Amino acid sequence: MPHLFEPLALNSVTLPNRIVIAPMCQYSAVEGLATDWHMVHLGRYAAAGVGLIIAEATHVSAVGRITPGCLGLYTDAHEQALARIVRFMKETGPALTGIQLAHAGRKASMSEPWKGVKPADKAKGWVSVGPSAVAFDEGWQIPKALDEAGMDRIVEEFRTAALRSARAGFDVCEVHSAHGYLMHEFLSPISNKRNDDYGGSRENRMRFPLRIVDAVREVWPKERGLLVRLSATDYVGEEGWTLEDSIAYAKELKARGVDMIDVSGGGSSPKQKLELKPGYQVPFAEAIKKAVEVPTIAVGLITKPEQADAIIREGKADAIAIARALLNDPFWAWRAADALGHEVAVPNQYLRGRKLAV
Numbered sequence: 001m002p003h004l005f006e007p008l009a010l011n012s013v014t015l016p017n018r019i020v021i022a023p024m025c026q027y028s029a030v031e032g033l034a035t036d037w038h039m040v041h042l043g044r045y046a047a048a049g050v051g052l053i054i055a056e057a058t059h060v061s062a063v064g065r066i067t068p069g070c071l072g073l074y075t076d077a078h079e080q081a082l083a084r085i086v087r088f089m090k091e092t093g094p095a096l097t098g099i100q101l102a103h104a105g106r107k108a109s110m111s112e113p114w115k116g117v118k119p120a121d122k123a124k125g126w127v128s129v130g131p132s133a134v135a136f137d138e139g140w141q142i143p144k145a146l147d148e149a150g151m152d153r154i155v156e157e158f159r160t161a162a163l164r165s166a167r168a169g170f171d172v173c174e175v176h177s178a179h180g181y182l183m184h185e186f187l188s189p190i191s192n193k194r195n196d197d198y199g200g201s202r203e204n205r206m207r208f209p210l211r212i213v214d215a216v217r218e219v220w221p222k223e224r225g226l227l228v229r230l231s232a233t234d235y236v237g238e239e240g241w242t243l244e245d246s247i248a249y250a251k252e253l254k255a256r257g258v259d260m261i262d263v264s265g266g267g268s269s270p271k272q273k274l275e276l277k278p279g280y281q282v283p284f285a286e287a288i289k290k291a292v293e294v295p296t297i298a299v300g301l302i303t304k305p306e307q308a309d310a311i312i313r314e315g316k317a318d319a320i321a322i323a324r325a326l327l328n329d330p331f332w333a334w335r336a337a338d339a340l341g342h343e344v345a346v347p348n349q350y351l352r353g354r355k356l357a358v
């Protein structure tokens with residue numbers, strides 16, 4: 001069997017193969033509620049032969065949303081809208097279902113990206129929060145620096161959203177600690193200028209994100225999978241968060257019972273410098289996997305079946321996540337199965353098309 005198509009166990013749940021749909025914001029929610037767009041978008045992937053579908057950044061409060069169109073999970077109605085989609089995905093195919101729990105911090109209250117990089121319209125926007133009153137860039141909001149009570153509230157919001165995710169039926173919960181959003185803002189010295197117990201040393205900067213992970217771990221069912229997505233580096237050199245920092249963070253995450261680290265990068269500084277080339281972040285997933293002895297997901301311009309298979313075969317990561325290539329071709333896993341000489345689960349309704357493809 002090609003390595004890409006080997007199952008992967010996370011506690012008592014098992015990915016039928018190593019292909020993960022990376023979380024992708026759709027900016028199509030109404031007041032944070034999932035809509036028919038999400039049903040079609042996520043439901044289609046459940047028919048597409050992948051191993052794990054991670055739904056887009058789903059925010060633990062209205063204030064934590066990136067845009068007014070972003071998903072949320074902070075009322076019974078949000079929970080029910082997602083539970084319906086999870087039920088459909090489970091009826092449709094063997095892929096595991098995942099949710100990404102998020103808080104956008106200082107990068108909240110923006111417009112949908114197709115309107116340009118700018119704050120949300122005044123009538124729809126809100127005041128963002130962050131570790132310090134420092135904007136991401138010119139033209140971005142200056143966030144309100146969180147006090148202890150505000151931080152305590154957010155920890156509880158993550159806890160409640162994790163409980164809701166479990167009730168909605170997700171198999172995997174991914175905590176979003178990457179891309180310059182709230183948890184990463186606390187980690188990175190670029191955005192964290194605090195001089196209390198939550199700023200300064202790396203240990204202090206990790207304190208709030210680790211409190212969130214602890215709260216999620218307490219309520220997330222032990223038999224299901226718990227992931228954390230991190231940015232391995234800020235891509236700004238020593239003045240930012242580095243791979244060495246990520247290894248230290250991943251050690252703490254592993255000690256807290258996180259099952260797998262989803263290794264992404266960047267997002268905290270407009271000055272980041274990265275060379276976009278095939279598999280550009282795979283070395284980070286490999287470094288964290290080896291140094292921490294924890295399973296990892298590699299992501300970033302993984303587009304070719306042979307490339308994906310080699311990453312697993314060579315022990316660089318335990319799974320690969322794909323975003324854009326799966327938007328371009330939702331049935332990428334079928335193509336990969338053909339290229340590598342394997343077969344994936346196909347729903348009965350699509351069997352005739354599959355035979356044609358072969």
Ligand SMILES: Cc1cc2nc3c(=O)[nH]c(=O)nc-3n(C[C@H](O)[C@H](O)[C@H](O)COP(=O)(O)O)c2cc1C
Nearest residue numbers: 022023024025056057299300301302322323324325
């Ligand atoms: C439309 C779109 C939306 C995205 N939304 C999210 C998100 O909600 N959460 C997240 O962690 N990353 C998000 N990302 C980043 C992807 O998950 C992925 O890490 C990145 O696109 C690199 O993978 P790729 O080269 O396969 O596209 C998004 C990417 C795209 C293209």
